Amino acid sequence: MDNDAKVAAALEDVSGEEKAESIEDGGEEKRKPQTMSIARDVVDIAFKVVLICAALFGLVEYFDRQHESQIRYSLVLADDWEDKSYYEDFAYFSTLSQALLENTVAKTGADLQGATRAVSNKVADVLQYDLAAIEEVKDLYPDFAPEKFDRAVDRLNYFFARVGLCARDSVCDPGLVNDYYGASSCFLFDILETHILWVREENSNKGYAKLLQFLCFEYRAT
Known part of the structure; x- marks a missing residue:
């Protein structure tokens, strides 16, 4: 193989390697936004779950306080009945x-x-x-x-x-x-x-x- 052929072959190898690297880089760039989007979705879902749990806890606490208040007023009337x-x-x-x-x-x-x-x-x-x-x-x-x-x-x-x-x-x-x-x-x-x-x-x-x-x-x- 003469020198020109060797040079052409070397150039083709370099070109092929560059294309492969370009494809890999492009794949990584595409995967990064997808990964970030999934992470955001997970955070959003977790935040919503926390809000729902907090709201449920607040409702339970509200009804407990309301029931305690009802009992307190009932006992006030019972005291008046006697006193x-x-x-x-x-x-x-x-x-x-x-x-x-x-x-x-x-x-x-x-x-x-x-x-x-x-x-x-x-x-x-x-x-x-x-x-x-x-x-x-x-x-x-x-x-x-x-x-x-x-x-x-x-x-x-x-x-x-x-x-x-x-x-x-x-x-x-x-x-x-x-x-x-x-x-x-x-x-x-x-x-x-x-x-x-x-x-x-x-x-x-x-x-x-x-x-x-x-x-x-x-x-x-x-």
């Missing part, structure tokens, strides 16, 4: 009402529902200061004082309105409210029903004892 003599008012009201119920059943043989209606009518008359109704109750319950009874009803309606508002607006824990006051609210509402309807119609006070009624209906729906 501010609402319990004594209810004891006075229920003792008298129970005596009237038992007397009505003994005299008429009515079932509990019928006796409750009759007593509700009697209590409505008493709260309107009907003298005949008051004397009839005094015959059964000599220490009966209509003013004290009237005051007890007003105080109980006020207290149960607070409880009903607290439960309706989810400020108090609904389960605790039902456990503590559900049965009592229904007893009070049943005995006062005639009086409640009279106040709503005759005094144009459509909202009278609505929250007491709400409490009772919620209790009976459970």
Whole structure:
């Protein structure tokens, strides 16, 4: 092989090596952006997962605080029930009402529902200061004082309105409210029903004892 041929062959080898290096360099340059894109995607996904976890943790913490607040307000009402003599008012009201119920059943043989209606009518008359109704109750319950009874009803309606508002607006824990006051609210509402309807119609006070009624209906729906 002459010198010219050797030189040509050497030039071809150099050219081939340069092309190979160029191809490799081009492949590396293409792989670099792809790798960086994948890394960015991984970082974005990780960041989103962290945000979702933080949001879920925040929600759990919020609901825990809300539940604690509901229990706290429920216990405040329970303290008021005892400390501010609402319990004594209810004891006075229920003792008298129970005596009237038992007397009505003994005299008429009515079932509990019928006796409750009759007593509700009697209590409505008493709260309107009907003298005949008051004397009839005094015959059964000599220490009966209509003013004290009237005051007890007003105080109980006020207290149960607070409880009903607290439960309706989810400020108090609904389960605790039902456990503590559900049965009592229904007893009070049943005995006062005639009086409640009279106040709503005759005094144009459509909202009278609505929250007491709400409490009772919620209790009976459970």
